[in-house]
Amino acid sequence: MQFLQDAYLKNLAGKTLTDPSLHMRFLLEDKIRCQQLFHQGGGMFLDLSRQHLCSDVLNILMKEADQAGVQEKFAAMMAGKKVNTSEDRAALHTAARNADMPVRVDGQNIARILGDIHGKAFEFSSQVHDKKICGSKGKPFSDVLVLGIGGSRLGTQAVYEALNARHNCFLPLHFLSTVDPHAFIAQTRKLNPASTLVLVVSKSFTTREVVDINLSLVRNWLENAELRPSEHIVHITGKGSPGDNVSESACLRVFHIFDFIGGRYSVTSAVGSLPLSLAFGPDVVKGLLAGCREMDTHAATSPADQNLPLLAALCDIWNGDYLGFPAFAMIPYAAPLQYFPAHMQQLYMESLGKGLSLAGQAIPHDKGAMFCFGDTGTDAQHSFFQMLHQGRPLPLDLIGILQPPPECRASSEGSRAHEELWTHLLAQADAFALGRTGGRPEQLCPGNRPVSIITLKNLMAEDVGHLLAFLEARTVYTGFLKNLNPFDQFGVENGKIMASELRKSLSESIFSSSGTTGLYLKALKKGDLSLPNQNGTQDPPR
Numbered sequence: 001m002q003f004l005q006d007a008y009l010k011n012l013a014g015k016t017l018t019d020p021s022l023h024m025r026f027l028l029e030d031k032i033r034c035q036q037l038f039h040q041g042g043g044m045f046l047d048l049s050r051q052h053l054c055s056d057v058l059n060i061l062m063k064e065a066d067q068a069g070v071q072e073k074f075a076a077m078m079a080g081k082k083v084n085t086s087e088d089r090a091a092l093h094t095a096a097r098n099a100d101m102p103v104r105v106d107g108q109n110i111a112r113i114l115g116d117i118h119g120k121a122f123e124f125s126s127q128v129h130d131k132k133i134c135g136s137k138g139k140p141f142s143d144v145l146v147l148g149i150g151g152s153r154l155g156t157q158a159v160y161e162a163l164n165a166r167h168n169c170f171l172p173l174h175f176l177s178t179v180d181p182h183a184f185i186a187q188t189r190k191l192n193p194a195s196t197l198v199l200v201v202s203k204s205f206t207t208r209e210v211v212d213i214n215l216s217l218v219r220n221w222l223e224n225a226e227l228r229p230s231e232h233i234v235h236i237t238g239k240g241s242p243g244d245n246v247s248e249s250a251c252l253r254v255f256h257i258f259d260f261i262g263g264r265y266s267v268t269s270a271v272g273s274l275p276l277s278l279a280f281g282p283d284v285v286k287g288l289l290a291g292c293r294e295m296d297t298h299a300a301t302s303p304a305d306q307n308l309p310l311l312a313a314l315c316d317i318w319n320g321d322y323l324g325f326p327a328f329a330m331i332p333y334a335a336p337l338q339y340f341p342a343h344m345q346q347l348y349m350e351s352l353g354k355g356l357s358l359a360g361q362a363i364p365h366d367k368g369a370m371f372c373f374g375d376t377g378t379d380a381q382h383s384f385f386q387m388l389h390q391g392r393p394l395p396l397d398l399i400g401i402l403q404p405p406p407e408c409r410a411s412s413e414g415s416r417a418h419e420e421l422w423t424h425l426l427a428q429a430d431a432f433a434l435g436r437t438g439g440r441p442e443q444l445c446p447g448n449r450p451v452s453i454i455t456l457k458n459l460m461a462e463d464v465g466h467l468l469a470f471l472e473a474r475t476v477y478t479g480f481l482k483n484l485n486p487f488d489q490f491g492v493e494n495g496k497i498m499a500s501e502l503r504k505s506l507s508e509s510i511f512s513s514s515g516t517t518g519l520y521l522k523a524l525k526k527g528d529l530s531l532p533n534q535n536g537t538q539d540p541p542r
């Protein structure tokens with residue numbers, strides 16, 4: 001760390017990190033430094049000039065990346081090497097968008113198989129749009145209800161909302177993930193079962209919320225409307241899972257996904273290509289895949305000093321491991337990107353939140369990956385930005401879209417709204433960097449807070465693909481730089497094991513679970529929560 005900090009200081013004339021002349025206020029006056037930290041590639045822009053970075057530090061970080069062979073690892077991942085070592089699997093989300101580039105795993109051309117599944121998804125969607133496939137009472141489908149959780153929901157929802165801004169939607173998607181019955185009621189209340197197509201998205205087809213509880217609720221809902229569920233339900237699931245090879249009475253069609261694409265990386269597999277082509281048609285999905293492909297190629301082939309996802313990953317390592325920031329926030333100044341922070345949260349934290357390195361060494365907490373959270377701008381300005389301006393500092397990613405929506409261009413009011421949005425983005429970037437001096441003491445803002453500005457040219461399918469693949473590649477590169485496996489998620493299993501034990505206790509009315517858990521289990525049976533008295537027995541409910 002000292003080594004890197006020294007390089008930072010040397011580059012900036014031997015000051016200490018807290019030296020006032022190292023304040024972003026002065027760094028931003030250095031035009032050459034700003035140019036060196038402004039990058040374009042893979043269809044988008046990355047401005048790191050408001051980071052505590054200089055070319056010396058970047059050079060050292062890039063040298064580390066080179067020594068760790070991260071670009072070779074990235075190429076090996078794309079070529080089908082089993083980089084997910086703990087599960088002995090390849091990690092081939094990139095092959096899902098490049099059917100023409102053969103990738104062989106265990107003797108099979110995976111890219112072709114994935115491309116063929118996209119083809120089947122497109123054909124199915126077209127048949128639904130053409131009313132050749134209808135509900136069991138002959139009603140054309142008007143809505144799609146997507147059951148899925150985690151990686152089987154977040155990415156698709158993020159991309160769906162983003163694509164909805166500029167593309168015509170034929171069939172709206174509605175997402176049901178949590179097991180909370182309120183969510184089921186809220187989603188189905190607005191739907192007509194006779195014209196609802198249900199997609200059950202679960203790679204394992206063992207996720208209780210999805211395939212046990214919510215699917216049962218949905219089947220009942222369809223049956224109560226005197227419909228045949230098998231003509232309304234489609235499975236998107238792992239080959240060989242309990243949802244595969246089911247009888248005709250279970251569902252209309254099965255689309256396959258594979259264990260070499262993890263849930264959080266799966267938007268461009270059938271997990272996303274079927275619902276998104278039902279919503280927008282195959283051409284829009286092809287545009288999304290093309291955008292991802294452009295960024296994948298950029299991520300795999302550009303030299304480190306021009307490679308946007310790698311530079312972003314190095315900046316994350318610098319902020320988290322060296323400067324000690326515990327978290328970063330992602331703030332899209334674009335309402336259609338509202339679910340991207342949640343998608344990134346899973347992508348980043350599930351991929352990088354690990355306890356052991358690939359060498360089997362414990363990763364100290366202060367060297368673990370940063371937490372990730374976020375919300376859209378300008379809303380975030382009116383909720384948690386206060387703390388970031390004057391309380392604990394955190395790095396931020398501000399995302400902007402260069403082109404306004406076409407409807408805006410027709411009116412001066414519309415253009416004004418788009419310009420106002422960008423004004424806020426830039427004002428915040430500068431306010432975090434420059435701070436505020438003068439005025440009363442409580443008005444002081446220290447500034448010097450790191451900000452990256454990520455700019456997409458537009459919000460067409462290709463642009464959304466650029467962003468999606470950029471975030472994936474940034475996460476993978478960070479994992480490789482940290483020498484951990486960004487493709488497994490064994491931590492999640494523990495909660496599932498606990499839940500199955502508690503489920504058993506509940507069904508057998510055994511209330512002796514640890515701590516206060518037994519109290520809650522009993523309350524669930526009785527419908528009331530009574531606290532234990534001093535003797536350890538429970539008072540009757542009042």
Ligand SMILES: O=P(O)(O)OC[C@H]1O[C@H](O)[C@H](O)[C@@H](O)[C@@H]1O
Binds near residue numbers: 149202207262263350
């Ligand atoms: O697709 P499924 O098998 O239903 O899994 C859904 C999700 O649940 C798991 O618990 C994992 O944490 C996620 O990575 C996964 O995407």
